[in-house]
Amino acid sequence: MRDSYRHWQRIPTRWADNDVYGHVNNVVHYAWMDTVINTWLITEAGLDIHDGGAIGLCVESHCNYRASVSFPDAVDAGLRIGHLGRSSVRYEVGFFLEGRDDVVAEGHFVHVFVDRTTRKPVEIPADLRARMEGLVA
Template sequence: MYAYWETVPTRWKDNDVYGHVNNAVHYSLMDTVINTWLIRTAGLDIHGGDAIGLCVESHCVYRASVAFPEALRIGLRIGRLGRSSVRYELGLFREDGETVVAEGHFVHVFVDRETRRPAEIPGPLREAMEKLLISG
C-alpha cells in the first residue's frame, strides 16, 4: 500500500490541552516525511536546485487519537504524477503499523526557483517518484 516508511516520535509539546497530539502536528509530520524523502532519497536540492516544490493543496482525515510519547509509523506513496505536479498520499499509523491514526495528502507543483512559473519535474526526481507511484 505504501512504498516508503518512516517512524517519527511525537514530542512533549505536540500534546494540546485535551491531552492528545494537536491536529496541526499531523500536517507537520506529513510535510516532514515528504521532504525528508525528497531530500534524502529523491535527491531534491532545496538550496540550489532549479526547481522547487510548492504546496498548493493539503488534506487530512483524522481516524484515532494519539498522544506523547507514542511514535507514529508514516507511510508515503504517490497517487498521481503529472508533468509539474505530484500528489503525495500518506497514512499515519500507531507504532504497531496496524491502527490508522490519520490519512492525508499533499499536492506539490514544481516551479522554477527564480520565476516561480511551473516547471517539469526534473528527470532524477521523477524517476524516484515513479518508484512510489501506485497503479490504478
C-alpha cells in the same frame, strides 16, 4: 492498508505536540506530512533544496483523523504517490501507531514544481521523476 505505502519513516511525538485535550493537535499531522515528504525528497530522491533549479510548492493539503495519538507514542508514516503529473505530484501519507495496522490519520499533500526564480510551473526534473515513479501506488 500498510502494504499500499512504499516508503516508511518513524516519527516520535513530543511533549509539546499534545494539546489541552491530551492528544496530538491536528496541526502537528500537517507538519509530519511535510517532514516525511521533504525528508524523502532530500535523502532518497536527491532534491537540492538550496541550489536546485526547480522547487516544489505546496498548493493543497488535507488530513482525515481516525484515532487519537498522544505523547509518548511514535507513529509510522507511510508515503506513496497517488498521482504524478507533468509538473505536479500528489503525495499520500498514512499515519499508524508504531507497530499497529490501524490508520490513525491519512492525508495528502500536492506539490507543484516551479522554477526557483520565476515561480512559474516547470516539468518535474527527469531524475526526480524517476525516483517518484518508485512511490506511485
